[in-house]
Amino acid sequence: METLTLTRPDDWHLHLRDGVVLKDVVHWSAARFGRAIIMPNLVPPVTTTEMAGAYRERILAARPEGSAFEPLMTLYLTDNTPAEEIERAAASGFIHAVKLYPAGATTNSDSGVTDIRRCDNALAAIAEHDLTLCIHGEVTRPETDIFDREAIFLEERLAPLLARHTHLRVVLEHLTTAAAVDFVRQGPERLGATITPQHLLMNRNDLLAGGVRPHHYCLPILKRERDREALIDIATSGHPRFFLGTDSAPHARHAKENACGCAGIFSAPLAIELYAEAFDQAGALGRLEGFASHFGADFYGLPRNGDRITLQRQPRPIPKALPYGDGHIVPLRAGEEIAWSLTDDTLAPEAS
Template sequence: MSAFFERFFGDFLQSREYQEITLSNPLDMHLHLRQGAMLESVLPFSARDFALGVVMPNLNPPIMTTALALQYRDEIMRLSKDLDFVPFMTLYLHENLDKEELTHAYAQGIRILKLYPRGATTGSENGVREVVSERILEILHIAQDLGFMLSIHGESNGYCMDREFEFLEVYEFLARTFPRLKIIIEHMSDRRSLESLERYENLYATITLHHMLLSLDDVLGNLMHPDLFCKPMIKTPKDRDSLLACALSAHPKVSFGSDSAPHLQSKKYSASAPGGIFSAPIALSMLASVFAYHDKLENLQAFVSDNAYKNYGLDSVLGDTHKVIKLCAQSWEIPQSIVCENSAISVLFGGKQCVFGRISK
């Protein structure tokens, strides 16, 4: 798989001197942890390497109330109690949200509303039919006044490679209409989104590992790789290169968000494969590898922590949390999959060599 990937890392260990990096409070600003047995299987990988994860609410049933969000948070904290991990919860935006529920959510520490256009991705069946409807705009006025942030899976229902670009007009409309509302372009995948990011002070973004390293050729240029199918779609080499450059520069309005989204192989390898890439086991190590390869290790702390700390206002959320992760250049083979229930979950770049690894405590 991926001639680009092979070129990218092929001679890394031979051409680079030994390097080590220490990261303080790494943060994953877009994370799917699922529920039940899958939650138990995947949570340790994120909780081990990250101090905080922004937890997505597209469960079954979706996290549409404060009570459900707190119940889910408590379950995550119970399962990760020895790993010093903060689950930063989100609330699924829907037409029946009102001021009372939003006020209660904010009082309980929930700071992010998650907007799914209906049908845009996994678990979006209960999403918003019309983003700019009178009711949704009314909810967003309340959210702005209370101090929420708005995180959006921003895709239209158009041609799959243009969906993010077509949704930019919605991002820009919302940015103009709610200038005090911080709005997140989740998992930015189209280089044209960078222009909107620069144009509006209250627009921010996250970038995934897979969107900065892969192009559509890796998904289906030769054989079809269902493990690399995700939404938004992995796009062109030009998009990949622009996103990688943005990440390597540690653009102050951009944070790391893995969008690690596990699915059982029994569902992934089917005629109706769901979108989603499971990257949690390698996210931090691979980021270090990428930044080291490009001689940009000095920017990794900002991309994976400092930017989000500032942009999301995480002082009160993280409190006294101080998680230190040390990584060094040491080759290790990425596992093909992890076991879950009676199936398995494929790991991004499984079977390949990662050139940075965590130094065990």
């Protein structure tokens, strides 16, 4: 197969940041995806419907001319989010999910949830108003090994949450372990999951072997090869509750390349191409459309996109850096090649 035409996919987990860098980031996703669930971990976090509406307008203004890319907004859940705010969010028509960050779990999560039980009223309102709860599924106790945080979260936090809120629709984001695959697969129909391209294509050796690679550092962290293999198996299986979510997370180069670099991988400039590579390696290109274009929309209760994109098997060089505000950003595969190309996409000039 030298070309692959798909229903335009959606990204069910995306970071766009804000301010002067927004325009440097959003066009990459707009070229590939019809819609994206937009993460709310700005500074300050997007905790109200009014803030989400204002952020949405800034994203729309930053889109390329003629783009129909639609940001699907989220609220940032805190210990004190009132049920009335959830009701306002649902009535807005543009907020589709609420994001649960355990406090301290990742970038800009300090205002996150310290105890899920404190959020029971808000969680009940999320279920009542048919929104989706998106979860960063890790415990954050300092004594817990970073490679075990996801698996422990499933049993300690997520299983009791699903038992208490029996009508709550949940997306467990950026799966990284075989344990998480099994948990979601065996879970209720109202439990879905997203998988990133980096967790399909890399394991922890790609982060640590031969030297620390800061641009491969993300949270949840890359795991063992057997975990990557479990993710590939489920992503290419055609299971309808596992779908695309890049977790593309831009950080300026200087914020990644320092003594305490930020967590996040910037994959937006080659996102769908990376998934094509992963599915191609698994001999499952015919199942990419379901994973990328159908299952997420179906789970969220939204129509599938009506237009299509075409990929071709044509190696494409990836620049070493790209413009990002007053500085530069380093994309995944910087200075290397990607095996697939989007037919109507043109990479921005390499940053100097």
